[in-house]
Structures are given as structure tokens and as C-alpha cells.
Amino acid sequence: MTIEEHIKTKTLGIAQKLTINLSYTAQWSNDILASALKSHDLSLQQFNVLRILRGQKGKPANLSTLNERMVTKASNTTRLVDKLIKKELVARATCPSNRRKVEITITNSGLSLLKILDTAISNAEEKITSQLDNNEIEQLNNLLNKLRTETKN
Amino acid sequence: MTIEEHIKTKTLGIAQKLTINLSYTAQWSNDILASALKSHDLSLQQFNVLRILRGQKGKPANLSTLNERMVTKASNTTRLVDKLIKKELVARATCPSNRRKVEITITNSGLSLLKILDTAISNAEEKITSQLDNNEIEQLNNLLNKLRTETKN
DNA sequence: TATATACATTTGTATATACAAATGTTGTAA
DNA sequence: TTACAACATTTGTATATACAAATGTATATA
Numbered sequence: 385m386t387i388e389e390h391i392k393t394k395t396l397g398i399a400q401k402l403t404i405n406l407s408y409t410a411q412w413s414n415d416i417l418a419s420a421l422k423s424h425d426l427s428l429q430q431f432n433v434l435r436i437l438r439g440q441k442g443k444p445a446n447l448s449t450l451n452e453r454m455v456t457k458a459s460n461t462t463r464l465v466d467k468l469i470k471k472e473l474v475a476r477a478t479c480p481s482n483r484r485k486v487e488i489t490i491t492n493s494g495l496s497l498l499k500i501l502d503t504a505i506s507n508a509e510e511k512i513t514s515q516l517d518n519n520e521i522e523q524l525n526n527l528l529n530k531l532r533t534e535t536k537n
Numbered sequence: 538m539t540i541e542e543h544i545k546t547k548t549l550g551i552a553q554k555l556t557i558n559l560s561y562t563a564q565w566s567n568d569i570l571a572s573a574l575k576s577h578d579l580s581l582q583q584f585n586v587l588r589i590l591r592g593q594k595g596k597p598a599n600l601s602t603l604n605e606r607m608v609t610k611a612s613n614t615t616r617l618v619d620k621l622i623k624k625e626l627v628a629r630a631t632c633p634s635n636r637r638k639v640e641i642t643i644t645n646s647g648l649s650l651l652k653i654l655d656t657a658i659s660n661a662e663e664k665i666t667s668q669l670d671n672n673e674i675e676q677l678n679n680l681l682n683k684l685r686t687e688t689k690n
Numbered sequence: 691t692a693t694a695t696a697c698a699t700t701t702g703t704a705t706a707t708a709c710a711a712a713t714g715t716t717g718t719a720a
Numbered sequence: 721t722t723a724c725a726a727c728a729t730t731t732g733t734a735t736a737t738a739c740a741a742a743t744g745t746a747t748a749t750a
Contacts, residue, residue, distance in 0.1 A: 398674050399662040403566050407608045409681045412565030413556050427706085447729060453540050455560045462730055467705095471670045478694050484715045484728045508550040519553050524680040529563045531677070532541065533668045580736085600699060610737050615700055620735095637698045637745045 413512050421508040424501060429458055430468055431505075434498055435475060437490035444487035446479060473497060566665050573661040575656060582611055583621055584658075587651055590627060590643035597640035599632065626650060 396404070412478035418428045426434075436453050437445060447461050458464050465488060468474040479485035490498075513521055541636055549557070571581045589606050590598060600614050611617050612654075618641060621627040626647035632638035643651075666674055 393544060397659070397662065398671060398678070399659075399666040402674055402678055403570060403662055403665055404608055405678055405681045406559075406563045406566050409685055410559045411609050412685055413559050429706085455540060455557055456564050460706085463706085473627070482728085483715075485633070486729070493617060506550070506552075509550065509556055512556055513552040513684070515683055516680070518551060520683070521555055524553070525555055525558055527669065527673060527677045527680070528558045529541070530668055530673070531666070532562055532565055583738085611736090613736085627725085635698085635746075639699070
């Protein structure tokens with residue numbers, strides 16, 4: 385019995401079922417995405433950083449910005465960026481106005497790698513969502529957002 | 538801008554939004570669960586193994602069974618079990634009928650730890666799902682299941 | 691019965707993550 | 721202007737994970 389059946393059959397609390405289902409489904413989705421990147425020796429985390437930097441449209445990002453936007457908390461963004469620098473996909477410079485900060489930008493080489501990966505990733509995303517219609521995807525997104533809504537205490 | 542706002546505001550593809558949202562929400566949920574276990578020095582993975590073993594109701598489980606049922610793939614269940622053995626929460630024995638296999642059972646000490654943790658975990662689960670009513674939780678579970686439905690190719 | 695194949699787990703190694711402490715920089719208040 | 725707290729990043733260390741190769745056991749077949 386795999387976990388999928390397990391969740392469906394066992395008499396688990398509805399809340400417990402949800403937390404397990406969330407973990408399991410996210411991992412399933414991440415695995416598909418990661419395998420699309422694998423041949424380019426890029427981890428999903430590294431890819432996400434590149435994507436954030438591209439979204440900056442030239443404007444550099446510092447580490448705390450990256451941390452905020454990162455999908456999974458990289459408690460250690462420094463070392464993640466180190467790896468991307470070693471591959472020459474991003475560049476690092478000290479922020480001139482505040483020397484505590486560091487400015488990270490994506491290189492041309494990084495941009496062209498992203499361009500190549502865009503197709504592979506869209507395909508993976510299509511694959512992941514293929515069982516739902518647009519309406520259901522919206523619904524799912526909304527429920528996930530609502531789940532995380534802050535309470536005011 | 539945190540990732541939450543990012544997802545909502547940016548013009549991302551709907552499928553891309555979903556994959557990011559899934560990762561992010563699962564991590565958010567796991568963090569809450571993990572912090573409920575922290576004071577007992579148990580990782581979420583270790584807790585899940587204990588819970589699976591309790592579900593066996595005395596019947597021992599072997600490593601491949603654990604692997605199948607584990608929420609996140611522990612590509613290395615051996616070492617995870619090692620840690621639980623060191624804490625005397627589970628016991629390991631060679632399967633008498635097939636000496637390749639290993640039989641893992643939860644100890645009394647493991648059972649009583651689980652009993653203590655049950656409350657902490659239910660509270661955490663309540664906290665995680667507090668923004669949704671039962672109907673919405675069901676809906677969310679169903680959408681997650683549908684998302685992972687196998688296609689026949 | 692010898693040999694090959696499949697099975698179940700373990701080990702090795704590289705990489706990733708979590709958390710705390712350390713470093714260097716800036717702003718503020720005496 | 722000096723001392724102190726807050727900030728941004730880096731480093732240290734322990735633990736966790738991924739993936740491949742190795743070990744030991746069982747099953748099948750010639």
C-alpha cells in the first residue's frame with residue numbers, strides 16, 4: 385500500500401490527512417520539476433534563484449531579498465549563490481551605498497541557460513497540472529492561499 | 538515582497554503559480570509540525586516512521602514497507618532507523634523467514650512518546666487548517682489527489 | 691549443485707539544509 | 721567621537737538527503 389492509498393483508506397483525521405497530502409504532493413511535484421533540470425546540473429533551488437534574478441530585470445537583488453522570495457527557505461543562501469557563481473550564472477558585488485549588503489545579478493550566461501530551461505520547465509509544469517482544468521487549478525491555488533492566511537493574534 | 542504576494546501579484550502562468558504555491562505551502566505546514574516536535578528532538582521524518590509503526594499494531598514492518606509509506610522519500614531509511622534505535626524508540630531484528638529483510642517494531646518507549654506527541658501534533662494540525670472549514674479541507678484534499686492521478690501512458 | 695539474477699539492506703560520498711555563532715558594517719545616542 | 725545595538729552576510733558544525741556501488745541472501749535454471 386503506497387501512501388496515496390494509505391491516506392485515502394485509513395481513518396485519519398481530516399486535518400492530518402491534509403498535512404500528509406500536502407507534503408506528499410509537493411514532493412511529487414518538485415521531483416518532476418527537478419528531473420527536468422537534472423541534465424543541466426541545476427537544483428530546483430538554484431533554478432528558483434535564477435528565476436527571481438531574471439524577474440529583477442537588471443536590478444540587483446541582495447541576499448535578504450532572495451531569502452524572502454525563495455520558495456523553500458535556504459537557510460544558507462550564501463552557499464547557494466556560491467555555487468551559481470562558480471558556474472558563472474550569477475555575479476556578486478558589494479553594494480556601494482551599504483557595504484554590508486551584497487548585490488547579486490544574473491549574467492548573460494545565466495539568462496541564456498534560463499531561456500533553454502523555460503521549455504523544459506513549462507513542459508514539466510504542464511505534466512504536473514495535466515489532470516486538472518484551469519478552473520480547478522485556480523480553485524486549488526485559492527485554497528492553498530486561504531490555508532496560509534494569517535490570523536490576527 | 539514575500540513570495541506569497543509575489544505569487545498573487547506577478548503575472549505567472551497558472552501552472553507555475555501552482556507548483557510554487559505547493560512547495561511553499563507544504564514547507565509552511567511542515568515547519569509548523571516540525572516545531573511541535575522540536576522540544577522532543579524528533580524530526581518530522583522520524584515522527585512519521587514512528588506513526589507508521591504504530592499503525593502496524595504490533596506487526597513489524599521492513600524497510601521497504603517504510604519507504605513506500607514514508608511521506609517524503611527517505612532515500613536512506615537505514616540511517617533514519619538507526620537514529621530511532623539509538624533513542625530506543627524502535628527495535629530492529631532480522632526477519633526469520635527471509636534473512637535479507639529486517640523487521641522493525643516500535644518499542645513501548647516509542648509508543649509512550651507518541652502518546653505525548655499526539656496532542657502537540659493535533660494542535661499543530663488544527664493550527665494549520667484553522668482557516669478552512671471541513672468542506673474546504675475535503676475539497677483541497679480531493680484536488681491534491683486528483684492532481685496526482687496517474688495517466689495511462 | 692553450481693551459477694546467474696533478483697532482492698533487501700547497508701555503506702560511501704557528495705551535496706544540501708538547519709541553526710548558532712562570528713564577522714564586518716551602519717546608525718544612534720551619550 | 722566613542723560605545724552600543726541593529727543589520728546583512730558569512731562561517732562552523734551537525735544532521736539530512738540523493739544517488740551509486742557494495743554486501744549479503746534468496747530464487748531460478750541449466
